[in-house]
Amino acid sequence: MFRYLMRRLLAAAVILVVISAITFVTFFALPTDPALLACGKTCSPSRLAEIRHALGLDKSLATQYWEFFKGLFVDRTYGDQSITVHCNAPCLGVSFQSDTPVLTILLGDFPVDLSLGTGAAVIFLVVGVGLGMVAATHKGKAADKVAVSASLVGVSLQIYFVGLLLMWAFVDKWQILPAPSYTPLTQDPVGWFQGLLLPWATLVVIYLAFYTRLSRSSMLETLGEDYIRTARAKGLPMRRVILKHTLRAAITPIITIFGMDLASLIGGTAVITESVFGLNGIGKQAVDAVTNSDLPVTMGTTLFAAAAIVVFNIIVDMAYGIVDPRVRLA
Amino acid sequence: MMSRTRTAAIAATAIALVLGATACGDSLGGKPVKGGTLTIVEKADFDHLDPQRIYTTEADSAIELLARSLTNWDVTGSTPKLVGDLATDTGTPSDNDQVWTFHLRHGVKWQDGSEVTSQDIKYGVERVFSPDISGGPPYASQWLVGGSTYTGPYKGKSLDSLQTPDPYTIVFHLNQPVADFNETTAMPTWAAVPKAHDTGSTYDTHVWSDGPYKLQSYTHNKEAVLVKNPYWNASTDPLREQNVNEVDIKMGMNESAIDQLLESDAGSAKTSMQQWPIAGSNLSTVLGNPALKHRIVSSKAPGILYMAINTTRVKDIRVRQAIEYAINKETVRGAFGGSGYGDYATTMLTPGIGGYKHFNLYSSNPAGDLAKAKQLMAQAGNPKLTLSLSVENTPTHEHFGDAVKNALNQIGITVNVTPVDAGSYFSTVWNVKNQYDLYWEDWIADWPNASTVLPVLFDGRQIAKLPQANQDASYVNDPALEAQMDSLSKMPDLGARNAAYGNLDEEIMRKAAVVPLMYMNFPEMFGSKVGGLYPDAILGEPNLMKVFIKS
Amino acid sequence: MAIELPPQTADGTAPSAFLDVRDLQVHFPTEDGLVKAVDGVSFTLEKGRTLGIVGESGSGKSVTSLALLGLHKGTRAILSGEIWLDGEELVALPEPAMRALRGEKVSMIFQDPLSALHPFYMVGNQIAEAYLVHHKASKKEAKDRAIDMLKRVGIPQPERRVNDYPHQFSGGMRQRAMIAMSLVCNPELLIADEPTTALDVTVQAQILDLIHDLQQEYGSAVIIITHDLGVVAQTSNDILVMYGGRCIEYGSVQDVLNHPEHPYTWGLLQSMPSLSSDVHTKLNPIKGNPPSLINLPSGCAFSPRCAFKDRVPGGRCMTERPELRPMAGNDQHIAACHLADDEKTDRVAK
Secondary structure: OHHHHHHHHHHHHHHHHHHHHHHHHHHHHOOOOHHHHHHOOOOOHHHHHHHHHHOOOOOOHHHHHHHHHHHOOOOEEEOOOOOOEEEOOOOOOEOOOOOOEHHHHHHHHHHHHHHHHHHHHHHHHHHHHHHHHHHHHOOOOHHHHHHHHHHHHHHHOOHHHHHHHHHHHHHHHOOOOOOOOOOOOOOOHHHHHHHHHHHHHHHHHHHHHHHHHHHHHHHHHHHOOHHHHHHHHOOOOHHHHHHHHHHHHHHHHHHHHHHHHHHHHHHHHOHHHHHHHOOOOHHHHHHHHHHOOOHHHHHHHHHHHHHHHHHHHHHHHHHHHHHOHHHHHO | OOEOOOOOHHHHOOOOOOOOOOOOOOOOOOOOOOOOEEEEEEOOOOOOOOHHHOOEHHHHHHHOOOOOOOEEEEOOOOOOEEEEOOEOOOOEEEOOOOEEEEEEOOOOEOOOOOEOOHHHHHHHHHHOOOOOOOOOOOHHHHHEOOOOOOOOHHHOOOOOOEEEEEOOEEEEEEOOOOOOHHHHOOOHHHOOOOHHHOOHHHHHHOOOOOOOEEEEEEEOOOEEEEEEOOOOOHHHOOOOOOOOOEEEEEEOOOHHHHHHHHHHOOHHHHHEEEOOOOOHHHHHHHHOOHHHHHHEEEEEEEEEEEEEEOOOOOOOHHHHHHHHHHOOHHHHHHHHOOHHHEEEOOOOOOOOOEOOOOOOOOOOOOOOOHHHHHHHHHHOOOOOEEEEEEEEOOHHHHHHHHHHHHHHHOOOEEEEEEEEOHHHHHHHHOOOOOOOOEEEEEEEOOOOEHHHOHHHHHOOOHHHHOOOOOOOOOOOOOHHHHHHHHHHOOOOOHHHHHHHHHHHHHHHHHOOOEEEEEEEEEEEEEOOOEEOOEEEOOOOEEEOOOOEEOO | OOOOOOOOOOOOOOOOOOEEEEEEEEEEEEOOEEEEEEEEEEEEEOOOOEEEEEOOOOOOHHHHHHHHOOOOOOOOOEEEEEEEEOOEEOOOOOHHHHHHHEOOOEEEEOOOHHHHOOOOOOHHHHHHHHHHOOOOOOHHHHHHHHHHHHHHOOOOOHHHHOOOOHHHOOHHHHHHHHHHHHHOOOOOEEEEEOOOOOOOHHHHHHHHHHHHHHHHHHOOEEEEEEOOHHHHHHHOOEEEEEEOOEEEEEEEHHHHHHOOOOHHHHHHHHHOOOOOOOOOOOOOOOOOOOOOOOOOOOOOOOHHHOOOHHHOHHHHHHHOOOOOEEEOOEEEEEEOOOOOHHHHOOOOOO
């Protein structure tokens, strides 16, 4: 098990290095020049050259990448003009825009996505699987039809629309909730919960439909399995057949997709939700970084998202092992 | 150019508002009250809050609470008036406007109680020259003697053309006559920075205050909290008031959500305001609600939205004139959101700018004059033209592109609309290697003077000098015009200078190199408990200097 | 043995045996039409005895066994007829009461234990669960019971193997575990659905012996469902041959195997590899396909595949459905065939 984990982590590290190299090269293939942006609208060639030097953009691509890579293990110091910025290893670089170490930015934004993603994911998983279960066990009946058509509505909705609608209703119209914002859980649990309630609800509305449909079909497939018939033949109550025997097996395909969804939510894909509710997470940071040609932050957010996916891939595989003994012992 | 963001997202925010008047609504809200917390909801963080790096209107407006400049604009009257801020007056020019002397007020205090001196201003201005302090306007480095070789104070060198004969006097030695130099000094670029508290490239989040408020905390992309600066004294500040206890600037909310929140006026929204203009898509609801009329500041910015014609690619002036006549400004304005976006423009100088002269060389009907346009095309031999138009890749801009395409199609010109990434729009079209014939452009003057518009946009010498940042998008390159611009900037008499600029504008328009489309407005909403917001025609922002929260 | 002519309708007579199935019908409505999976099957079975139900796949034998377990309840299946088990009628029995019987009084050994055992739970857990659902016992007691059962079905080191997962068992061991699970509550009626398919010949024999031994021990009634007459010959007292959802021949093992009366049974006997013969002997399957259960051929369902239909005058095989009737004067051996007794003289001998 330990060796397996080590092997997976090593492979993950290689993947991240490759992704960082690709991001680096892609960034420089873009038509925008970060130095030109920093220089402002009226920019003389000599000043542009100075800024390029200050940002380290005058070095060769390979050198820049090597320095970035080295920074993961060795402290770096930026700037040779004004007061310097120190970036402790592991250093992911320093933002062109704000001169803050990228890791500091990521760690500052991470709790937002973690709270947003995990909270929403837990809700849409539990509720989605629950609804899917009801639909599957009542196939063809009213409950199933309601769940299936509600899913269709959910699937066709846009985050942007749902978010603004919820906000209009709960914050602006009825004034039940405060305007969404992020308060750290450790600082004020109630504020944390209230501030994230609408963003969660929005993500849940969007994802729920998918999980309902997925778990419905997975449940239906499992219900047709021989071992479910065996369970019934043993005289088990239907409740137990569904909740124990069917759910356990039906959940496996859901785990994979859930893991990837959670990883990408934590990695910052909830950028529209972040933006609608003014939660400044990694997604928004990434979009801003690209818009501002802020290479270090672009790299940082890309790597973070990639790392989230890679790590969750490993977690999913291990979870698979826990759920399915055939995988565990094979 | 002052912009909404570094890359001028002004056009991305399609604005339409029927409220044409400058000081509409109830933004003043009666007698100031002390106390309360003002919340400013922003869709994004400031590009920079470091005074020397600010080049956006939101930051420029916000920094007025923290950093005082040498001169400033009093916007409480019917037209903005230049006054001394840190300086006792608007400065004294000498030596043919090449030397400017400012005397500082006594008793202006930093947030730690120490006094603001001329050394602090010298140091602040010197910072501009460091490549680490990038992003701000270029005037200091353009005009100060020795500026072309100076690279900032961080390596121990100072700039000799900035003289501080005593702690309350600062003298600027310029390499050319600049008659409106004291209008430049109203920009935060010329603010003081105490050397002991300079944190270099991270000064954005560590601005040291000599204004009525000081930074308590500032987390990028999240929130900045401003609290009262106890050492600020009203007697040394003719412009500002210290009414609210705290200003919370919250960043990163979606612009529609901000509009929705302010429109609802629910809870904390009552004491909130916005700095980014109302989004185009929300304007119909805003317009449909008469109750909101009293909660909107609409500032007439010294901004012009226009279409540039590349004169090196569209060489025949009759074709360019035909384009002037053919463009339907009504449909163009419709694309940007309707009448509230601004009034139809016929000149490059806007009505709020010194030097503005009303004239109209082309169609008197804003919908255009197709007959005249067709006639001009016939004179040019009805060439079969295909022109490319660059716009930003936003829906608003694509609608704009369609409006131009439809209009020019009627006079036999095929237009290919090319959307360019909004984030890199200007660095693309201002690169002389660009492949376009027509360009969407906008321009907001840094201060309301023709010298910040016409030379910037029509001095053809920059084509060779700044090949990657050539703002002369129409490639007008006329030595006679350039000579006029040079001599105008040296004219000491303001009235004569303004009159001459008006004539210069007309002369440029005769070349049919640009199609002025609209004089831009910026409408912003605020909550029902916010008072003291004056429309600031210099920045196109609600002015924060006298803001208060109604009890 | 008390075989009587099965009545075509419920006649109010008391059930004559421990298990008395009368005119059982199981129909499934589908979009293509009504599938008559079982269409009027009757038989009886006493405790301690074994009935073999034989037929090709789709003949209705598995559906019949699921009906005995009441597993069609809550589905779209339409059941009619009567199933009397120990004086209780199961077709009309409500689900909760049926559930209490399932696994307790009636239990089933499913074919293909790899898919019939839950892959995610330990074998021991699955056996213990079957016990716990019908008995008030602690988990420990249930586990001990599971170990005991595994031991009884011949799993070596049951204390260790009780914690294994199905995939860790060999095919034969899985079938033993399946048997252990179905016997954990000492059922009075045990149904074994193809218990030896997919097992090699030696293991097959072991499993059949095991079922037989356990039957002796508990005195249960056993139904063995198979397509293999050899298995029936080894284990059963009576044989019921099904074709197209109906019973076509029914009698004691001796009578049916020694004097098969239906051409289909002849075919089955021909296609059977003899246990004693060389395993490489080429099988001789019956030509043609099983009939569609939606559109059964008019007349005898087997007639399209029957080589002897021409011997019946007037084409009756194609027009008239043969009823079950006593054969050769033996009213405990019935078959449904129009062929006159003297026409069967040149039948294929076993």
